Amino acid sequence: MKKNKIQEILGFNILRLCTGFVLLFLIIIFWDIATKGIGSVNWEFLTAAPSKGMTEGGIFPAIVGTFLVTVITAVLAIPLGMACAIYLNEYAKDGTLIRLIRMSIRNLSGVPSIVYGLFGVVLFVQLIKIDTSILAAGLTLGLMTLPWTITASEEALKSVPKSYREGSLALGATKWQTIRTNVLPYSIPGMLTGTILGLARAAGETAPILFTGAAFFLPFLPKSLSDQFMALPYHLYIMSTQHHDIARVRPLAYGTALVLVSLVFCMNFIAIVLRYKLRKVRLE
């Protein structure tokens, strides 16, 4: 065989091996959680509150808490992120300032989540005084998600062909008309996908909600957005490291992990389906 053909096969297989290696870890993690957790997941586990010092019962308050916090995150991050992206990509004149802003946004997406948590405490809890609550935690997660949303939305806007914009402008459309009717419809699928992926990440975060509103244990559901709440990731953290009888609640911890991971998978799956559906609509 010729040398370049051997190189081709060798290189190709090394790449394949790397991909397989990464996948393997994902499968091992999920398999471990699923096999150990599935035993404790049942209807009661999903619908009841924890009882008897969290050694029995379910995780319903944590599911509700995570859901509510994610909604707040979405309410903050989606409109604000999209608006920022539209401004940066469509309106802002590319200069030093804009480049600086863009660089800061990219850097913000790499800031550790615990830093966001502390920032959230200072800003929302101490300064604005909305107390440790669903609202404070949701807003903190929203801030953390924003750089992701903005970056993903900007990429989506960039992927709209220049000819759509030019064609529209040449017909006497204003810039905003062009964006609204000829850019946004084709970039929204990409924007939403990026945003949902960001939300899924936020839903699984522990550090930002640790100081801003997540509670160790609450026997009742939150009544308003200014109440504290239980959340799946924090509950998991408690069950696996802070509980007085860790060995006994281990199956419950695995069950919680399974629910959390499934939730994140579900959101990612929704993102994929949504993108596929919207893409089809736009080409019809």
Next chain:
Amino acid sequence: MSPVTAEPHPKNNRKFNKKMRLVMKEQDKGKKKGSLLKIKVEHFNFFYDTTRALKDIEMQIYANTVVGIIGPSGCGKSTFLRCFNRMNDIIRNVRYQGEIYIDDRNIFDKSVDVVDLRRNVGMVFQKSNPFPKSIFENVAYGLKINGVRDKDFITQKVEKSLKDAVIWDEVKDRLHKSAFALSGGQQQRLCIARALAIEPEVLLLDEPASALDPIATSKIEELIHELKKKYTIIIVTHNMQQAARVSDYTAFIMLGELIEYEETNKIFTNPSKKITEDYVTGRFG
């Protein structure tokens, strides 16, 4: 242009009527003189950053004529064309110098709204660029963004524009199907229909047939002949025969300079400059 067909939005009626009166007055003037001056380019320079892409261009274009712009690749033909509707505005770091008058109004004047200008100066691009919408929606787009809400009016106007662009018979049974399903030539005629729908006075064509086969090309050329009755047309083309076939006047541009601008016949048979002759006879370019 008759004032009856062009009355899309009552909101702007007064402005519109005023414009029409002006146009009609000038048409009267034109009749007396024989032909009406539509566009006047004076000492026009165009810069990308510090590069001078167009140099001191002087040109006069008469109403209802077709002006062909020819020249080697990169000579500034398209750049020049995109000045007439200020499409170059969307590029960063460009600068205009000099004037282009359309109907005696300098389009670079501060009082000119670029959106109004583009409504009045339609453009068809080199690569057909239908929007990912239905055929109907593509043509209706220009009307809708200009505030036309009357459904019957839109329907009529879409039909008329498609007929004017000689594509109606091919698409009338699938108006609500995607424009992407059309062939290249059909897409380009659709783009022309889209530009016609808002009734511009000037039509800019940027190599409209460069990606089309000979049959589709001849259809576009016939169309240009037809459109001349209503519009003033400027067409950029790479194809010398096409320029000879469709245009009344031809401008030869090289390295950003207008080398010669004459009646097409003269440019192709008896150009006054040697370099023009070399180019049109295919000795270079």
